[in-house]
Amino acid sequence: MTTETSSIQTLAPSSDPAMELVWLNPSEIHAVRNIRAVDLDSDFVASVRERGVLEPVTVMAEDDGTYALVFGFHRRAAAIEAGRALIPAIVRTDISSSAAKIIDQLTENIHRSDMKPSEIAAAYDQLALEGLDVDEIARQVSQDKEKVAATLRLHKMPKTARDAADTGQLDLEQAVAIAEFESEPKVYDRLLGVIRSGGNLPYALMSERLKRKNRAQKAKAKASLVLVGITVIPQPQWDGVPKEVHSIKDDAGTGYTAETHARCAGHAAWVSQEGTVTYVCRDPKYYGHTVTGHYQHLSDEERAQQEREKREREKRAEALTTAAAVRRDFISTLARSGKTPKGLHKATLAHLFAYGFTRSLGAGGMDEVFALLGATRAKDVPPAEAMRRRIDRTPDHKLPLIHFAQLAVHAEDNMARTASPHRTYGFDEDFAIAWLELITGYGYTLSEPEETLIAALREAPGDDEEDEYEDEYEEDEHEGEAQPEGTISEDEPEDITTDSEPDGTVVRDEGPEAGETEAAREPGEPGADESVALAA
Numbered sequence: 001m002t003t004e005t006s007s008i009q010t011l012a013p014s015s016d017p018a019m020e021l022v023w024l025n026p027s028e029i030h031a032v033r034n035i036r037a038v039d040l041d042s043d044f045v046a047s048v049r050e051r052g053v054l055e056p057v058t059v060m061a062e063d064d065g066t067y068a069l070v071f072g073f074h075r076r077a078a079a080i081e082a083g084r085a086l087i088p089a090i091v092r093t094d095i096s097s098s099a100a101k102i103i104d105q106l107t108e109n110i111h112r113s114d115m116k117p118s119e120i121a122a123a124y125d126q127l128a129l130e131g132l133d134v135d136e137i138a139r140q141v142s143q144d145k146e147k148v149a150a151t152l153r154l155h156k157m158p159k160t161a162r163d164a165a166d167t168g169q170l171d172l173e174q175a176v177a178i179a180e181f182e183s184e185p186k187v188y189d190r191l192l193g194v195i196r197s198g199g200n201l202p203y204a205l206m207s208e209r210l211k212r213k214n215r216a217q218k219a220k221a222k223a224s225l226v227l228v229g230i231t232v233i234p235q236p237q238w239d240g241v242p243k244e245v246h247s248i249k250d251d252a253g254t255g256y257t258a259e260t261h262a263r264c265a266g267h268a269a270w271v272s273q274e275g276t277v278t279y280v281c282r283d284p285k286y287y288g289h290t291v292t293g294h295y296q297h298l299s300d301e302e303r304a305q306q307e308r309e310k311r312e313r314e315k316r317a318e319a320l321t322t323a324a325a326v327r328r329d330f331i332s333t334l335a336r337s338g339k340t341p342k343g344l345h346k347a348t349l350a351h352l353f354a355y356g357f358t359r360s361l362g363a364g365g366m367d368e369v370f371a372l373l374g375a376t377r378a379k380d381v382p383p384a385e386a387m388r389r390r391i392d393r394t395p396d397h398k399l400p401l402i403h404f405a406q407l408a409v410h411a412e413d414n415m416a417r418t419a420s421p422h423r424t425y426g427f428d429e430d431f432a433i434a435w436l437e438l439i440t441g442y443g444y445t446l447s448e449p450e451e452t453l454i455a456a457l458r459e460a461p462g463d464d465e466e467d468e469y470e471d472e473y474e475e476d477e478h479e480g481e482a483q484p485e486g487t488i489s490e491d492e493p494e495d496i497t498t499d500s501e502p503d504g505t506v507v508r509d510e511g512p513e514a515g516e517t518e519a520a521r522e523p524g525e526p527g528a529d530e531s532v533a534l535a536a
Contacts, residue, residue, distance in 0.1 A: 019093070021056060023086040026079040029059060030068045040077055048075070049082035056088035067091065102126050106141045117172070118162040121155035124148060150176045157182060160192055169196050177205060187212075217275030225277065231268040233282065241297045242268065242280040248289040256281075256289075264289075346391055349399050353387040353406070365409050372405040411435035429457050 057072025069076055070092060079087045106123050127137050134152065138145035150172040154165055157175060164170035174195055181187045187208050194204040225232050236242040245261040258279040261267050266287040269279045284291050285299035298306060361369070366383035370376060370390070377386040387402075394402060415435065417427040436454050440446060446454065 020091040022089055022091055024059070024067060024089045025085060026076045026087050028066070029057070029076055029089070030062065030066050031073060031076065040074065040081060044074070045078045045081045048078040048084060052084060053079050053087040056090045058092055059089045060092050103141060116166040117151065117154060118166050121151045121162070124152050125155040128152060147172060153179050158185065158188060160189065164192055164196065174201060177201065181208060184212075214273050214275060218271050218273060221271045221275045221277055225269055225271070230262075231282075233268050233270050233280070235270045235272065236280065239296060242270075242282050243284045243289075243291055243295065245279045245281060247292050248281055248284045249292060250289065253290070345396055345399055346394075349402060350388050350391045353384060353391070353402075361406075361409060365413070368409045369402075369405045372408055373402065429460060433457050 053072075053075045055072075055075065057075050058070040059067040060070055062068050067089065072089075075087065102123055106120070124137055134145050134149050137143075138148045141148075154162060154172065154175045157179065161170060161175060161178070165172070165175060170192070178188060178191045178195075178201075181191060191201070191204055191208065193199075194201055222232050233242065245256040245258055245267075248261075249255050261279065261281060264281055264287050266282040266284070267279070268282050269277050271277055281287055281289060283297075284295075285297065285302065361383075363383050366387065367377055370386070373390070375390065377383060381389075391399065391402065411431065414428050414431050433454060436446065436450060
C-alpha cells in the first residue's frame with residue numbers, strides 16, 4: 001500500500017475503466033454544493049482520526065487538474081477535522097455534468113432517514129434548473145412522478161412550510177393541498193396553524209376557498225359600482241345614519257327604488273362579504289327624505305328643535321321642583337291640623353279608591369268589596385264611580401269600614417295563594433300572619449287548618465328583628481275602652497290629642513263633629529282617621 005506522503009497517489013488500477021482509485025489530500029478536494037448539510041458526529045471524527053477513512057470518497061476530475069467531490073462529504077469533512085493528510089478517493093470519469101452529480105448524490109442519499117424533505121426538494125429544483133422535467137427526474141431517481149411533483153412544489157413554498165415538512169408536521173399531500181394559497185401569506189399561515197394543531201384541514205381549505213370566492217365577488221361588485229359612479233361605503237351599523245332606499249319616501253309619500261333614488265346626491269351602496277349590493281341614502285333627512293319605521297337620527301333642524309325642547313323641559317322641571325316644595329309645606333300643615341277638616345276623610349277615601357291602592361283590585365276585586373259591604377254595583381257604572389257614590393252616601397263614622405273591606409279583599413287574595421300545594425309567587429307570609437291576628441282580635445275563631453298554617457308561618461325562618469321607627473307624635477293615653485265587634489260608640493267622649501304644631505304649641509282636639517260617631521277601637525289601636533292612613 002502506498003504511504004500518505006503526497007497529495008495525489010495512484011493505487012492499484014480498477015477493473016472499471018470509468019473509475020480510478022487514488023489518495024488525495026482532503027483539504028485539496030474541491031467540495032461542490034452538496035444537497036445535504038454536513039453535520040459531523042464527534043464519535044465519527046474520532047474513528048476517522050484513529051483508523052482513517054475506510055470507504056473511499058468519490059470525486060471527478062476538473063479541467064484545471066483539480067478534483068471535485070461528488071460523494072463522501074461527511075468523510076472528507078471528518079478527515080479534515082481529524083487532521084488526516086490523505087484519504088482514498090475513486091475518480092469517476094463518467095460524470096460530466098452537474099445534473100449527473102446531483103442524481104448520483106440523490107441515488108446515494110434519498111433513502112437515508114436523516115435526509116430532510118426540503119433537501120430533496122432543493123435537489124429536485126436543481127435538476128429542474130438543469131432542464132430535466134418531472135418525468136425525467138422521477139425516472140433518474142426511481143421515484144413516483146406525483147411524489148416528485150409534490151416535492152418540487154414544496155421547494156417553492158414559504159420557509160415556514162419547508163420547516164414544517166422537515167419536522168414532520170406537514171406531509172407532501174398536505175403541502176400540495178395548501179399550495180394554492182402560496183400567494184396569500186396570511187391564509188397560508190392560518191392553514192399551517194390548522195395542520196400543526198391537528199385541526200380539520202379539509203374544512204379549513206373549504207372555508208378559505210369560500211372566503212376567497214367571496215372576496216373576489218365583493219371586489220367585482222365594488223368595481224362595477226365605481227365604474228358607473230356610485231359611491232361605495234362600508235356596511236352601516238343597524239342604527240347608523242345611512243338608510244336603505246326601500247325604507248325612505250319622497251315628499252309625496254312615494255317610495256324609492258335603487259333606480260329612482262340614483263338622482264339623489266346621497267345615493268350610495270355597500271357590498272356584503274358575499275358580494276351582495278345594498279343601495280342606501282347616506283343621510284335621508286339631510287337630503288329631504290322621510291324615513292319609515294324606527295329611525296333615531298335627526299336632521300340639523302330637528303336637532304336644534306330637540307335642544308330647544310330640552311331647555312324648556314329643564315326650565316319647567318326647575319319651576320315644578322320649587323312648586324313641590326311649597327306644596328309639601330301646605331300638605332304638612334294640613335296633616336298636622338289639630339282637627340281633621342270636615343270632609344277630608346271622605347275625600348281621601350274616595351281618591352284612594354279612584355287613584356290609589358284599589359287600582360290593583362280590578363273590577364272583580366271592587367265587586368268583592370261591594371259584596372263585603374252588603375251592596376251590589378250596577379253593571380253599567382264603572383267600579384271607581386260606583387265606589388265614589390257609595391262613599392258619598394256613607395256616614396263619616398262608617399268610612400273606615402270601607403277601608404276595612406278594601407283591606408279584606410287584598411288579604412283574602414293573599415290567603416287564597418295558600419290553597420296551592422306549592423306557595424305561588426307573590427304570597428306574603430307576614431301579611432297572612434298579620435291578617436289572621438287582626439280578625440282574631442275582633443272575635444274570629446281560627447279553624448284547625450288556619451291554626452296549623454299560622455303556626456307554620458311563624459316557625460318559618462326569617463328575620464327575627466322587628467322594624468323599629470320613631471313616631472313624632474306621642475301615643476294617646478286616653479283611648480276609649482274596647483267595644484264589641486262592629487258596634488258604634490253612642491257617647492261622644494272628649495278626644496284629646498297632643499299633636500304638635502310647627503311652632504311647638506299643643507292643640508286640643510274637640511272630638512267628632514256634632515252628629516258623628518267614631519268606630520270602636522281596642523286600646524292602643526289607631527283611631528278612625530288613623531285607620532284610613534294605615535290601610536292606604
